[in-house]
Amino acid sequence: MVDFSGTEVMVLGAVVSGVGFLLLAAVLQRWLGWVPALAWCGFVWSLVVIALVTMVPTYDVSGGVSLESRPTSCSWDIGGPAPEGFWIFDGAQRTLNTALFVPSGALLVVAVARGRSGFLLAPLGLGALAAYSVAIEYTQLELARIDRACDITDVIDNVTGAVIGFGIGLVLLAVLRPWRSRRRV
Template sequence: MAGTGSMVLGSLAAGAVLIPLALLLRRRLGWVTGWAIAGLLWSVVVIALVTLLPTDASIGVVPAESRLPECSMDYGGPAPDGFWILSGGQRALNTLLFVPAGAFLVLAVSRWRAGLVLAPVGLLGLAGYSLLIERTQFELARIDRACDITDVVDNVTGAVIGFAIGLVLVLVLRPWRHRSAQ
């Protein structure tokens, strides 16, 4: 399974699975929190699909000897100029890919007072997720992806931007006011 078609199909399938979860959670936690939790899970799945599936179905097996011997620590590193979604380049995609996760994270935990701790911890979790993705890309040479510190910086930047957007949305939507419909 590879290529952009598989990424899109996987994203749609994840959405189809998570919509019933959102509807179920909505009944107990209110519509904002229910949809935010499902949205956070969906965005984490989409991030995995976009970053861990080979971009081209015809890649085949990439020999381990042809991969970089270590992760690129050169900021700006081996990232290509463009990618299939954005003509602005892979860096813009890496940033935008993490924005929904950051926003949904804040909305998902803001209903509770513990959200004051859970939101920053979740943001650190998204940074750790980015590091895990890069490590996986390094270890699995066959997916023909490059491990690059620039990706981590861009991913975390996107999560922080999403986090800020989520803070604004929390003030507008006030998830703690939405009572369960029981």
Template sequence: MFPVGGVEAMLAGAFLSGLVCLVITLALQRRTGVVWAWSLGGLLWSLAVIALVTLLPADGATEVVYADERMGSCSFDLGGPAPEGFWIFSGGQRLLNVLVFVPSGALLVVVAARWRSGWVTVPIGLLALAAYSVAIEWTQLELARIDRACDVTDVVDNVTGAALGVAAGLVLVLVLRPWRARRA
């Protein structure tokens, strides 16, 4: 039996990971500037929340899933078996899969814009977010106990969300200008 799961565990994990990211942010902001430190802390926190939402069992602790009963491969049916409603937000699971990656894409741009190499770092970071999504789906396939389904549609939706976040981040960078010298 997988001992942890449900909305309560996800919220507790989000709170605890938020505290850890807050400590990191506060430790960095004097050396790196407020905008960059908070952007990095937010990026790290968004990645932690994505892991919590996608890798913890949705309905609490699950039963044992035997090897011969688990899925043998990911669903490659685009549009997939995702239900129309989801247990956190009304609307489709696909919308949630898009929305959960938007903050990571936006904050990635703000973090990378501090350096001149940002124009190279952002596309690499977008590929890293895509790889993160693939790793999550692979983990869902391999760990049948977490009662999650591996679906290629989730990867498409996650990457779409990350790309929309990058577009929003490009606008956000013009407002925040993280390359400025830190304030005294």
């Protein structure tokens, strides 16, 4: 049986998918320009990285978590069951949960900024990032075998990160001006 767990799997998945999305951006830049192509591909890549970090078990759980021992509902305790230390940062897991969504929020704003519909798409995209966080937590609750905890604190931290990234994206718009990218045919 193949072991699909651990930080090595997460990092490998992030690197391989990152190279793939970088190559896709190189192709898309012909039609979109470099800034929008990198923003769109970077945005989708950031969603893949979030999925890897939140859904890949941090250690081998080949035996799974028994149905009797798994939680039947999400923790509504702010601060929740998250451990203080985590596998990448010495700081709290809450810092990681917040930082994980910052690139998605920033890249979303830059990606949708080319058209006039960006004023509508950017806030809708922010709502979609919040829904993505909720979906991740629900999946963690339902898939006991990945040994992850469903926690409302994670959703709060993820949405906070997306909002911070959204603000950073607004600042980046003034610098990058993606609407000025030329489309080459």
